[in-house]
Amino acid sequence: MKRIAIGIGIILIVMSILLIALNFVGFLDSNIYSIYSDDDTYLDGSIKTIEKDFEPRSDLIKLKIEDSIGKIDIEGYNGDVVKIRAEKHVSFGSPDEIKVNMEYEGDTILISTKTPRHLIYPAKAKVYYNIKIPNDLVIEIDTESDVCSIDISNLNARNIDLEMDVGAIAIYDINASEIIAETDVGSINVHLKKCCDMDLKTDTGSITVKIPKDSDVKIDAESDVGSIYCDLPLGRETRGIVEHRIVGVIGSGRYRIDLKTDAGSIKIKGI
Structure with missing residues (x-):
């Protein structure tokens, strides 16, 4: 007993x-x-938008995203160029303090974000990226982010490699050879x-x-x-x-x- x-x-x-x-x-x-809710209203805050287009250098688009805090949407569309839109959100202070860099590095489109610590908390600074990839191109995606959610949909991809500390990952209706996704919390x-x-x-x-x-x-x-x-x-x-x-x-x-x-x-x- x-x-x-x-x-x-x-x-x-x-x-x-x-x-x-x-x-x-x-x-x-x-x-x-x-x-990461899209319903982010800042009573006294500021939003600044940056848009940039990239002419494809080959049929394979390589995309690398580093140090993002906020949300990333990557989707296919009927177009000829890679379109990137970044919205910088802060509840107080200036969105100009968030440094967003988008450029070709070799044959890779590199997107990097530098956010001062005093804007992360309690200012709730975030950057929302919307990235559109032409439907007739193939993409490789490599991301390393701290606190960020990512949605990927309707793409032709070769390899997708996502690594996040905190954030949700959603992938829908893509053609890919391999998907590697890892998050500590999410x-x-x-x-x-x-x-x-x-x-x-x-x-x-x-x-x-x-x-x-x-x-x-x-x-x-x-x-x-x-x-x-x-x-x-x-x-x-x-x-x-x-x-x-x-x-x-x-x-x-x-x-x-x-x-x-x-x-x-x-x-x-x-x-």
């Missing part, structure tokens, strides 16, 4: 830790959303009409992947604290009381999908 009581006690403690962790993830997701959502290699990782946050049901994939999904849901016909393996893992192959297993979160749920859905 004593052993049974100890066992029940351990299970209750583990379940309590799990509930606390999942509630924490939900709190972070909701706060990340509020940080959710990752990838919805594809055609599958590709993926390596998605978040320390604290949820991961959702939607791919065609008939994709040839090899999936390895793991969550230390959180549930895993998969409606694809995969072989399953669950290890430990808290840690969960799903592994499996569909078809030839041509594409590799690795998903990992330390605290958060994982959903894999067929479309």
Whole structure:
């Protein structure tokens, strides 16, 4: 009886830790959303917009974004040039203190942001980037950002490599060879009409992947604290009381999908 009581006690403690962790993830997701909400009204603030066009130097556009704080939207459009629009927002002070640089560095379009610390908090300084890529071009994307969300949609891409400290990542309706996305705190959502290699990782946050049901994939999904849901016909393996893992192959297993979160749920859905 004593052993049974100890066992029940351990299970209750583990379940309590799990509930606390999942509630924490939900709190972070909701706060990340509020940080990057488009509804940013500054009563006494200032907004300054910078726009720049880049003539493509080849059929492959290389884009590198560094040190952004705010939001990045990258999308395809029917046009001939790469269009970049940057909106600098501050609640007080001057938006001119935020330094935005957009230029060609070799064959790469480099976008960098320098924001003084006193404008990050409590001034809530942000830069919203909208980047439009011609539909008939292929893009490589490389980002390293501190506190930023990123949305990528309707593109032809070769490699996408996203690395963020805090921020949500959303990728929709693109053609790509490989997607690598990593954030310390934030959710990752990838919805594809055609599958590709993926390596998605978040320390604290949820991961959702939607791919065609008939994709040839090899999936390895793991969550230390959180549930895993998969409606694809995969072989399953669950290890430990808290840690969960799903592994499996569909078809030839041509594409590799690795998903990992330390605290958060994982959903894999067929479309």
